Amino acid sequence: MAFSFHMGPVIFTSKRLLFRQFNIDDAALIHHMNSDPLVLKYVHELPSTPERAFERLQNSILPHYNQYGYGRWAVQLKEGNDFIGWCGLKFRPERKETDLGYRFIPSYWGNGYASEAAMACLEYGFHHLLLNRITATAHVKNTASLRIIQKCNMQYLRDEVVDHCPVKSFEKLKSE
Numbered sequence: 305m306a307f308s309f310h311m312g313p314v315i316f317t318s319k320r321l322l323f324r325q326f327n328i329d330d331a332a333l334i335h336h337m338n339s340d341p342l343v344l345k346y347v348h349e350l351p352s353t354p355e356r357a358f359e360r361l362q363n364s365i366l367p368h369y370n371q372y373g374y375g376r377w378a379v380q381l382k383e384g385n386d387f388i389g390w391c392g393l394k395f396r397p398e399r400k401e402t403d404l405g406y407r408f409i410p411s412y413w414g415n416g417y418a419s420e421a422a423m424a425c426l427e428y429g430f431h432h433l434l435l436n437r438i439t440a441t442a443h444v445k446n447t448a449s450l451r452i453i454q455k456c457n458m459q460y461l462r463d464e465v466v467d468h469c470p471v472k473s474f475e476k477l478k479s480e
């Protein structure tokens with residue numbers, strides 16, 4: 305499906321990808337991605353509606369940029385500009401930690417984009433934002449996500465329950 309969207313400023317790039325801030329006009333992109341049941345299989349979220357996608361953008365994604373200086377970024381292909389999903393670093397005030405997360409449109413899976421994006425976000429977090437520690441969690445059955453975390457060289461911490469999901473938690477320290 306083709307969407308027209310306004311590009312916000314590009315924050316950083318990797319070999320094949322560019323990372324930009326979401327803006328309020330991106331709700332349709334988020335709804336399109338979240339409407340595929342495959343995308344929500346391992347995350348505890350209600351099915352997407354246009355209204356929920358808008359609320360998520362307005363209340364959860366956009367405020368983080370000003371509040372913490374970073375957040376989940378829209379990811380686009382450098383070649384062709386397709387929006388392929390999001391990846392980024394989210395500050396969790398209740399845990400006082402920053403977590404790495406990613407979500408991509410299934411038709412773009414299997415190209416190594418998520419791995420490339422995750423590594424680029426860690427690099428940006430440690431070397432540009434000067435974070436000392438970044439965490440990640442993945443559902444115990446989410447093999448693709450666990451593989452990405454492993455490829456990023458993150459260290460296993462524990463099994464726990466987050467948002468009603470059994471997850472494995474990991475961390476990476478700046479020096480690693």
Ligand SMILES: CC(C)(COP(=O)(O)OP(=O)(O)OC[C@H]1O[C@@H](n2cnc3c(N)ncnc32)[C@H](O)[C@@H]1OP(=O)(O)O)[C@@H](O)C(=O)NCCC(=O)NCCS
Binds near residue numbers: 346416419420448
């Ligand atoms: C997790 C997700 C981002 C992975 O996207 P992707 O495009 O397949 O990622 P990559 O192409 O970078 O591949 C990741 C690795 O996992 C492996 N992999 C992918 N799907 C797999 C599966 N079903 N079983 C086992 N390994 C799998 C790939 O082979 C690759 O490893 P490799 O480089 O050693 O070959 C994608 O599945 C997604 O968006 N899922 C929905 C949202 C989600 O669950 N996010 C994570 C929440 S913790």
